[in-house]
Amino acid sequence: METYDGKFYLGKTYDLEKGEITADKLLYDPDDLTTHAVAFGMTGSGKTGLCIDLLEEAALNEIPALMIDPKGDMTNTLLHFPDLLPEDFLPWVNPDEARREGKTLEQSAADAASLWSKGLEGWGIGEERLQALKDSVQYTIYTPGSESGMPVNILSSLEAPGLDWEKHREILREKISGVVMGLLGLVGLDEMDPVRSPEHILLSNIFEHAWSQGQDLDLGELILQIQNPPFEKLGMMDVEAFLPEKERVELSMMLNNILAAPSFQSWIIGQPLEIGELLMTPEGRPRHSVFYIAHLSDAERMFFVTLLYSAVETWMRSQKGSTSLRALLYFDEIYGYLPPVANPPSKTPMLRMLKQARAFGVGQVLVTQNPVDVDYKALSNAGTWFIGKLQTEQDKERLLDGLEGASPGMERKAYDRLISRLDKRIFLLHNVHEEDPVLFHTRWAMNYLTGPLTRNQIPALNKLAGLKAGVRKGAPAEEEGKGRTKGEQGETEGQQQRTKDVPGSSTPPSVPRGVDEYFYPLELDLDAAVEEASLHSKSVLQSVILYCPVLASQANVRFLKRNYNLDYEEKRTALVLDPEPTGRVDWESWLEEPLKIRALRRKPETGSRFADLRAPLSDEKTLNSLQADFKDWIYHTFTVMVKGYEDLDVYAGPRESKEDFRKRAAEAAGREKETEIEKINESYKKKIDRMEERILKEERELEEDEMELSQRKMEEMGTHVENVLSLLAGRKRRLSTSLSKRRMTSKAKSDVKESLAVIEEYEEKIEELEEERKADIQDVEETWDQLLEEVEEIPIAPFKKDILIELFGVIWYPYYLIEGPRGWVEVPAFS
Numbered sequence: 001m002e003t004y005d006g007k008f009y010l011g012k013t014y015d016l017e018k019g020e021i022t023a024d025k026l027l028y029d030p031d032d033l034t035t036h037a038v039a040f041g042m043t044g045s046g047k048t049g050l051c052i053d054l055l056e057e058a059a060l061n062e063i064p065a066l067m068i069d070p071k072g073d074m075t076n077t078l079l080h081f082p083d084l085l086p087e088d089f090l091p092w093v094n095p096d097e098a099r100r101e102g103k104t105l106e107q108s109a110a111d112a113a114s115l116w117s118k119g120l121e122g123w124g125i126g127e128e129r130l131q132a133l134k135d136s137v138q139y140t141i142y143t144p145g146s147e148s149g150m151p152v153n154i155l156s157s158l159e160a161p162g163l164d165w166e167k168h169r170e171i172l173r174e175k176i177s178g179v180v181m182g183l184l185g186l187v188g189l190d191e192m193d194p195v196r197s198p199e200h201i202l203l204s205n206i207f208e209h210a211w212s213q214g215q216d217l218d219l220g221e222l223i224l225q226i227q228n229p230p231f232e233k234l235g236m237m238d239v240e241a242f243l244p245e246k247e248r249v250e251l252s253m254m255l256n257n258i259l260a261a262p263s264f265q266s267w268i269i270g271q272p273l274e275i276g277e278l279l280m281t282p283e284g285r286p287r288h289s290v291f292y293i294a295h296l297s298d299a300e301r302m303f304f305v306t307l308l309y310s311a312v313e314t315w316m317r318s319q320k321g322s323t324s325l326r327a328l329l330y331f332d333e334i335y336g337y338l339p340p341v342a343n344p345p346s347k348t349p350m351l352r353m354l355k356q357a358r359a360f361g362v363g364q365v366l367v368t369q370n371p372v373d374v375d376y377k378a379l380s381n382a383g384t385w386f387i388g389k390l391q392t393e394q395d396k397e398r399l400l401d402g403l404e405g406a407s408p409g410m411e412r413k414a415y416d417r418l419i420s421r422l423d424k425r426i427f428l429l430h431n432v433h434e435e436d437p438v439l440f441h442t443r444w445a446m447n448y449l450t451g452p453l454t455r456n457q458i459p460a461l462n463k464l465a466g467l468k469a470g471v472r473k474g475a476p477a478e479e480e481g482k483g484r485t486k487g488e489q490g491e492t493e494g495q496q497q498r499t500k501d502v503p504g505s506s507t508p509p510s511v512p513r514g515v516d517e518y519f520y521p522l523e524l525d526l527d528a529a530v531e532e533a534s535l536h537s538k539s540v541l542q543s544v545i546l547y548c549p550v551l552a553s554q555a556n557v558r559f560l561k562r563n564y565n566l567d568y569e570e571k572r573t574a575l576v577l578d579p580e581p582t583g584r585v586d587w588e589s590w591l592e593e594p595l596k597i598r599a600l601r602r603k604p605e606t607g608s609r610f611a612d613l614r615a616p617l618s619d620e621k622t623l624n625s626l627q628a629d630f631k632d633w634i635y636h637t638f639t640v641m642v643k644g645y646e647d648l649d650v651y652a653g654p655r656e657s658k659e660d661f662r663k664r665a666a667e668a669a670g671r672e673k674e675t676e677i678e679k680i681n682e683s684y685k686k687k688i689d690r691m692e693e694r695i696l697k698e699e700r701e702l703e704e705d706e707m708e709l710s711q712r713k714m715e716e717m718g719t720h721v722e723n724v725l726s727l728l729a730g731r732k733r734r735l736s737t738s739l740s741k742r743r744m745t746s747k748a749k750s751d752v753k754e755s756l757a758v759i760e761e762y763e764e765k766i767e768e769l770e771e772e773r774k775a776d777i778q779d780v781e782e783t784w785d786q787l788l789e790e791v792e793e794i795p796i797a798p799f800k801k802d803i804l805i806e807l808f809g810v811i812w813y814p815y816y817l818i819e820g821p822r823g824w825v826e827v828p829a830f831s
Contacts, residue, residue, distance in 0.1 A: 002129075006030065008057035010050065011442040014426050016418070026440040028054075028384075030061060030325045032433045033363030036354060038379050040371050040399055041388025046425035048073045049449060050386060050442045051330070051367055055288065058328055059136040060129070064279035064286040065328035066312065068305060072294045072452030074332055078139045078461045079448040082130035084117045086110040091460065092450045099795075112448065119444035133446050137286040139465040141458050142271060142278075144304045145263070145296055147582060149458040150467065151270030152291070157307045158207075159216040161314045171317060174348060175310045176207040181345030182306035185299050187254040198243040199251055202226065205234060219259045219268075226252040262581040262615030262622055273307060275315035279327050295455045298336075302345055305337060309349035312362070316353075322361030329353070329362060335370045338378055347375070354381040371395045376402030385430040389422045396420070407432065456586060504546050504817065508604065509613035512620035516809025518600035519547065523830045529816050533827035541819045545608040546826060547812035549617050551576040551585070553630045554595055557638060558802040564642045564651040566796060572634050575811070581615040583622040587633045597807055609817060617810055627808045634803050639795040647787055648672065651794075666788060673784040677777050684773040688766055695762045702755035 007027035015022055037054075041047030055077055058065055067074045081088035090109035098108035120130070143149035157179060163172060177194050180203040194200050206225050210217050217225075226248050234242045258264050271277070278289045291308065293301050312329055319326070331337070337346040353364060366382070368374055372395060379402055390396050396419055400412055407430065418428050418439065429438045453461065511517045524532065526543055554573045559566055571594035574587045604610075616622035643661055644651035648668045652661035814829040 002124075006061055008054060008061075009443060010053050010057070011427075011440045014439045014441045016421055016426075016439055021441045026429070026438065028057075028429075028431075029433065030058065030063060030363075031323070032384055032431060033325050033328065033365065034323065034358040034361055035383030035432065036358070036364045036366070036381060037384035037386065038382045039365065039367045039386040039388070040369070040390065040395075041386075041427070042369050042391040042395075044424060045369075045388035045390075045422075046427070046442055047367065047369065047386075047388050048076075048332075049425065049445050050388070050427060051332070051365065052077060052445050052447055052449065053442055054365065055328075055330065056133055056446050059286075059288055060133055062136060062286045063325055063328060064137065065288045065330055066275070066278060066308070067288065067290045067330040068308065068332060069290050069292050070294060070301065070333050072292065072454065074290045074330070075141060075292060075453040075458065075461055076445075076447050076449050076451075077288060077290065078141065078465050079450065080130060080134045080446055081113075081116075081448060082127055082134055084113050084120075084127075084130075086113040089113050089116075089448060092448060092453075092457075094450060112450075116444075116448060120446065123444045125444065125446060130446055137288045138281050139288050139290070140467055141290045141292050141462055141465075143266075143292050143295065143455065143458060145266050145300055145582075146455060146584060147266050147269075147580070148295075148455045148584065149292055149462055151266050152304075153270050153272045154267050154304070154307055155218050156272035156274060157311055158218055158222065160211040160214050163314065163317055165212045165214075168317060171313070172211060173204075173208065174352065175314060176204050176211070178306045178310045178345055178349050180204050180207065182303040183255070185306075185345055186258060186303045187251075188299065189254075198247075201234060202229065202239075202243050202248070202251075205229075205231065219255060223252045223255050223259065226255070262619050263583045263625075266582045273311045275311050292455070292458060294452070302337070305331075306345040306349065309346060309353060313349055313353060313357075316357060316360045316362050319360050321359050324361055325363050326361030327363075328365060329357075330365045330367075332367050334366045334368050335373055338366070338375050339373055340375045340377075347378075351378050354378055371399040371402075374402070376405055380406040382406065383432040385428075387419055387422070387428040387430065388426070389424060390419065403430065504609035504611050508547070508610045508812075509549075509618070511613065511810050512618065512623060515620065515623055516552075516807055518552070518597075518602065518807075518809070518811045519604045520811055520813045520830055521599060521601055522605065522814050524828070526816055529827045529829055530818070532831075533825075535818070535820070535825070535827065543816050543818045545605050545829065546611060546815045546817035547604055547608055548611040548815060548826070549613050549810045550813055551579050551617060551623075551626070552595065552807055552809060552811040553587070553627070554597070554805075554807040555631065555634055556804045556806050557634060557798050558804070559640050559653070559796050559798050560802060561642070561796055564644065564653075564794065564796065566640075566642055566651065566653045568640060568653045568655060570640070570654075571806075572638060574630065579616055579626075583616040583619075583626055585626060585629065587630060588637070595807065595811075600811065604812065605814065608814070610812070613810070623809070627805060630808065631800070631803050631805060635798065635800050639797050642794045642796050644792050644794055645669075645787065645790075646792060662788070662791075665791075669784045669788055673780055676780045676784075680773060680776045680780065684769055684776075687769050691762050691766045691769070695759055698755050698759045698762065702752060702759065705751040705755055708751070 004025075004027050008030055009025055010028050011026045013022045013024045013026055014020075039047055039051055041050075052074075055065060055067070055074075059077075067077070069075065079092055086106070086109040089112040090105060093105055093108040093112055095105060098105055101108070103111070120126075141149040142152050144152040144154070161172060161175065165172060177200075180200055181194065183203065184197075184199060189197075189199060194204070203222075203226070206222065206229060207217065209230050227245075229239050229248075232239060279287055281287060291304070293304060296304065334350075337344060338350050339347070350364075353362070357364065364382075366379070369391075371390065376398075385403060385406070387399065390399065396416070399419070400415060403415065404410060404412060410430075415428070415430075415437070418437070422428060425442045427440060427442065429440060431438075522545070526540075530540060552573075552575055554571060556569055556571055559568045559570075573592050573594045574585075574590040575592045576585055576587075576590045579585055616626065640654050642651050642653055643656075643658075645665050645668075648665060650661075650665045650668045652664070656664075815826040816829050818825050818827060
């Protein structure tokens with residue numbers, strides 16, 4: 001396998017004048033990344049492919065990397081298939097794209113495998129290099145605030161850093177400022193000035209008091225210290241005068257609400273934010289850690305990015321200096337995190353890293369498709385600029401301004417001309433370590449670039465990398481079982497039989513305010529339920545009804561498309577058993593037949609007992625979020641197919657059978673066909689009528705010519721007889737008179753012959769028109785018959801306003817809680 005002497009093989013140089021790729025490979029020195037890199041390019045420019053090429057080369061050279069992934073593109077770094085088999089590609093092909101192209105998933109997978117095989121071969125990349133990539137580093141996808149991937153424990157970010165306070169006071173205070181701004185942003189106080197905000201100053205002093213003494217903090221302790229600070233004064237003022245108790249309690253309640261929210265539990269489990277562990281395995285194998293944050297809110301993203309940068313900076317300060325590349329920090333879209341004017345929490349640590357990380361061998365790669373909204377003074381610290389195709393002139397001019405700031409003396413007009421001519425996958429490389437800029441075409445990515453992947457696909461991705469997502473070390477077995485889909489509940493739940501140690505409570509738990517609450521009716525008596533559960537009735541010692549909560553969601557979805565003659569309604573129902581405390585639900589896994597809401601009851605059976613109502617069913621905010629998520633899920637995933645013939649303007653919704661639709665379409669096609677045939681007949685009738693009129697005219701002329709011919713013959717005969725008689729009588733006659741009569745007879749005969757020829761010609765023309773008419777009619781018939789064979793299927797999604805939530809809340813399902821020789825057993829009281 002070719003190693004390129006440790007250089008990054010990113011593509012081949014490009015001859016812009018000839019419009020072709022040259023044979024010269026573009027080899028990039030990874031140590032140049034210690035002065036950082038920025039990549040610009042509009043959507044579709046090939047920017048993602050270039051960056052994945054760069055990360056592939058880093059992996060092959062065993063350079064660890066941290067990747068911040070706001071969109072989901074970097075998940076593709078786990079899709080490496082050395083064998084290039086279609087079955088490897090199959091789980092990752094885009095089903096919507098396959099459907100649009102009229103292919104099965106298997107066909108799309110085979111096409112993708114073939115495309116990648118040919119693409120890699122064309123760039124001289126073989127199986128050995130693909131296998132080397134797969135074996136090079138440990139790939140992991142982390143999902144802060146979620147257990148879809150590997151969760152990230154942020155509490156370590158509040159612990160005292162392992163740096164001497166006196167030596168690193170300034171750096172640690174800057175880290176404190178970033179952490180505090182992130183926390184305040186998380187509770188919605190994102191406009192706080194670090195110098196003027198009392199809340200920011202109080203929190204910063206609490207952190208400084210603890211960290212300066214080597215003491216760790218966690219959120220619980222921080223909440224308590226906000227209410228009762230470990231110091232009496234801030235500056236020259238008493239704490240009470242600086243920030244009254246009432247306002248401190250309000251601030252502590254904001255943070256406590258976050259800590260108490262079930263959805264926040266995913267933030268405090270899993271892998272600690274220890275950068276050394278995120279860059280290397282315990283065995284010393286490099287890691288490529290992807291932080292997938294597409295699912296987070298803007299405030300949560302800002303909070304995590306700030307913590308991550310602060311953690312990287314703290315780790316970096318504990319390392320020895322290095323002139324070679326030690327690690328990469330890749331940020332896939334920096335829009336909003338490094339703006340030119342505003343000062344979000346992330347900006348300060350990012351600026352410091354740009355200025356100081358090179359001394360420690362830590363390189364940043366910052367990527368954006370929004371060149372206008374970036375702080376170019378900050379980016380002037382970057383030594384490498386990858387410039388792809390840009391969307392607007394404004395983008396180009398703004399980028400050139402920034403490039404001039406980074407490289408005084410650069411020829412602006414020359415760069416302007418080059419950038420204006422860039423096309424897809426063609427990039428301008430400006431490297432301060434090289435004399436001249438270089439144009440190059442990116443090589444084929446070794447990873448399969450399927451596009452952004454969703455949070456639901458991340459568990460399978462981590463499994464692909466040999467990891468089990470969402471389960472942390474030491475999690476008890478019962479906790480690991482939470483959030484399973486129906487298919488994973490095992491044989492016990494398959495029989496709908498559950499065993500508990502505690503037979504519930506006699507007091508029904510209170511559901512959150514404003515949440516629907518129903519009780520499912522008993523459909524089976526005790527004997528029928530026992531028989532259904534295959535239990536022996538003699539073993540039943542006693543029984544009581546136990547209600548267990550289920551998250552129930554039902555929406556009536558209307559599909560209205562007037563132009564497709566579609567007005568159709570269908571219900572979508574999900575019944576979720578044991579939803580994850582974090583509030584994450586895979587709705588597809590819990591779909592059921594629609595509920596008859598009128599059959600549900602508002603009160604339980606007398607003397608019943610009740611199971612616990614746990615998060616998220618006990619949390620109003622999470623349930624509200626889940627209701628919105630259920631509606632969004634329907635909006636983005638639920639479609640009905642309309643069958644149609646566009647040329648006929650005939651469409652059918654789901655209610656109409658295929659046979660009825662074909663019959664209706666055939667009738668419509670028949671009407672259209674008859675209309676066209678009628679038009680054809682009318683058109684040819686006019687032509688034939690004109691021919692027949694001409695024939696009649698010629699026939700009249702023929703009749704006149706024949707009469708004249710007969711008359712001329714008689715006159716000629718009379719003249720001839722007269723001449724004979726005159727000769728016999730000895731009288732003289734002029735011969736010219738006889739000749740003149742003969743000429744007139746000959747002309748009359750010629751006129752008759754001509755008329756007959758014209759009539760014959762017109763009759764032949766009529767026969768030809770008749771044949772053309774029949775042929776045209778046959779074409780019309782064949783066209784409409786063929787059209788009926790080409791039915792189109794059109795997916796129709798609902799408008800959001802047409803998704804009506806009929807029910808969202810808790811339904812208590814009844815079970816018979818039966819005591820037997822082996823303890824308590826639950827069997828369903830419903831069929």
